[in-house]
Amino acid sequence: MxxxxxxxxxxxxxxxxxxxxxxxxxxxxxxxxxxxxxxxxxxxxxxxxxxxxxxxxxxxxxxxxxxxxxxxxxxxxxxxxxxxxxxxxxxxxxxxxxxxxxxxxxxxxxxxxxxxxxxxxxxxxxxxxxxxxxxxxxxxxxxxxQPEMQKIQNKYKDKTDDRSKMMMYQETQNLYKKYDIHPFGxxxxxxxxxxxxxxxxxxxxxxxxxxxGSFFGLSFSGTPIDGFTQMQFGYIIIYVLMIVCQLLSMKMPQILKKIQDKKDHVKEKKYAEENQNSMMNTMNTTMYFSTAMIAFLYISWPIAMSFYWLVSSIIRIIQSVVLHKIMNKD
Known part of the structure; x- marks a missing residue:
């Protein structure tokens, strides 16, 4: 407590x-x-x-x-x-x-x-x-x-006795120790x-x-709406790339983990597959909703904001890849 x-x-x-x-x-x-x-x-x-x-x-x-x-x-x-x-x-x-x-x-x-x-x-x-x-x-x-965390939760699903709770807690702590994770980092x-x-x-x-200001002659005062209504492809490209990179930056850690698991020939146990789709659907719903909110807000704002969010997303993607390689090497 x-x-x-x-x-x-x-x-x-x-x-x-x-x-x-x-x-x-x-x-x-x-x-x-x-x-x-x-x-x-x-x-x-x-x-x-x-x-x-x-x-x-x-x-x-x-x-x-x-x-x-x-x-x-x-x-x-x-x-x-x-x-x-x-x-x-x-x-x-x-x-x-x-x-x-x-x-x-x-x-x-x-x-x-x-x-x-x-x-x-x-x-x-x-x-x-x-x-x-x-x-x-x-x-x-x-x-x-997160997928491994979900496996542990699925393994002890509907088990409310003290022993099962203790086993789930121990397996979770072992998982943290295995990957050198500090939960509140x-x-x-x-x-x-x-x-x-x-x-x-x-x-x-x-x-x-x-x-x-501008970027390569593209004025930052224009909006994505201007791009769609006036067929200004520079605005459209930045806005679309912003949405795509935002989604990719959020999914990148899970994508990298799946790729690494394939390289390491990791096999999933049956209990690990239970409710896996439900978990992924929940995560995807949250991710798509947050991205949709950003897309909705930024469509009428100056393209400078979409450009900044695009740059930030690309940096987060690169950072995820670099961190994953460092952790995998360790």
Whole structure:
């Protein structure tokens, strides 16, 4: 019971941390999907077309009324965003969003917004990995052994006596020991990764170089809907690849485990096959639902968000493959 309470306390603490993190930031986008002009983070003075930003839902109503008088092709001058201004809006904006957005702006100034997002995402993932390598490997193993976990659960299904419960617990612990898994290593990974991922997400929306930027001539201000209605294949390709890579990134640990099992000639026992389809159907339903939600939200948002999610998914796929090879070698 004591161990159970300790495990639950960690989950409760994580939930509270998520709530605190979410309440530390405001929504930088208006109902039209465009970034609010007063939420843009710039590293230098820039001029942005009114049509690329939201000017109707900003906090300064007097300034909003002035912007409304402008034509869509008129430009709005945005001053550089200082650290003191960012930290005044909250610790999350100042300590996480602002630095990431400025990194994107700096890299984009030498190349373009797309390269800025790619390099920044990769750089942040590498930094996080340096501090959470063991925890991420444990988390990856946990995902890969889900079928084996289900086998143990199926083996003792409908057995409620104390001896069966103890046997199931021992087999589960032996499985963790076999693969050197620390069940709550994933909690640490989420604890560190969550604010960074959210920071990267908000920074991508707010970085000035992304708001008015492009990638190989493809404007990031357009939406996937524009791609489908106006047959702009660049937008369509990014959006479709984002969905495909998101699905693949979620299934990759299980795919790698199946491939490894075939190489090792692992044979399944009869009890392991029971309810296996049910488990996979549940996992697939969750995966498809979450991906569908992302696809639904992003279809009307600037393609920059789809591009960022695509880059993140590709990095997660590569990371899964690298971790699997390291674990297999060990």
């Amino acid at each position: 004591k161990k159970f309470l300790q495990e639950k306390s960690k989950i409760i603490f994580l939930c509270l941390f998520i709530v605190m993190t979410c309440t530390a930031c405001s929504n930088p986008r208006g109902t039209d999907g465009k970034t609010k002009v007063d939420e843009i983070i710039a590293s230098e003075q820039i001029e942005v077309k009114k049509s690329l930003v939201n000017v109707t839902e900003i906090e300064d109503k007097k300034l909003s009324n002035e912007y409304k008088k402008l034509n869509d092709d008129d430009t709005i001058t945005i001053e550089p965003t200082t650290f003191s201004e960012a930290i005044a809006d909250g610790w999350f904006d100042g300590l996480i969003v602002w630095p990431i957005a400025q990194i994107i702006n700096t890299i984009a100034s030498y190349t373009d917004a797309g390269v800025g997002i790619i390099v920044t995402t990769l750089l942040i993932q590498l930094i996080v990995f340096m501090f959470t390598r063991k925890s991420q490997m444990s988390s990856q193993r946990m995902q890969e052994i 994933s909690i640490l990974v989420m604890f560190i990764q969550l604010p960074i991922m959210m920071g990267m997400y908000y920074a991508t929306m707010r970085a000035a170089s992304v708001v008015y």
